Amino acid sequence: MPRYALLRHTGAPDDPNGCHIDLLLEDGDTCRTWRLATVPQLNEEAQPAVPLPPHRRVWLEPRRAAVSGNRGWAERIHAGSYSGDLPTATDADVTLELQGDLCGFLRITNGYCFLSNP
Structure with a gap:
C-alpha cells in the first residue's frame, strides 16, 4: 500500500505563521504534497490545502532534519498508508x-482538505 506522512515544518522563509503541516502522499518516486495550517481532525471544518512541489520519499520515514536550501526544519509527526488511487x-x-x-476518508477538493469518518 502507498504511504502518507504529515510533517511539522518550522522556519520556512515563505511561511508567515512560522509553522505549518506538510501532507505527503506517496506517488511513485516522489510524494505529492500540500501545505496545511493544522493536522486534519475527523469531521472538523475543511482547511485550505496549498499544493507544493513534490517532496522526496525519504520524508515518509521517521526523521527530524533540516530542510534543504536553508528552508527551516521538518519532523514527521504522523504516518500510515492509504488506499485508493491518486488521480493522474x-x-x-x-x-x-x-x-x-x-x-x-481524506478529501482534497477545490483547494481544501477534509478528513471524515470511514
Whole structure:
C-alpha cells in the first residue's frame, strides 16, 4: 500500500505563521504534497490545502532534519498508508482512505482538505 506522512515544518522563509503541516502522499518516486495550517481532525471544518512541489520519499520515514536550501526544519509527526488511487492530474480532486496514525476518508477538493469518518 502507498504511504502518507504529515510533517511539522518550522522556519520556512515563505511561511508567515512560522509553522505549518506538510501532507505527503506517496506517488511513485516522489510524494505529492500540500501545505496545511493544522493536522486534519475527523469531521472538523475543511482547511485550505496549498499544493507544493513534490517532496522526496525519504520524508515518509521517521526523521527530524533540516530542510534543504536553508528552508527551516521538518519532523514527521504522523504516518500510515492509504488506499485508493491518486488521480493522474495533480490539480484533480483527491479521495483516499487513510489507515495508521490518522484514519478516515481524506478529501482534497477545490483547494481544501477534509478528513471524515470511514
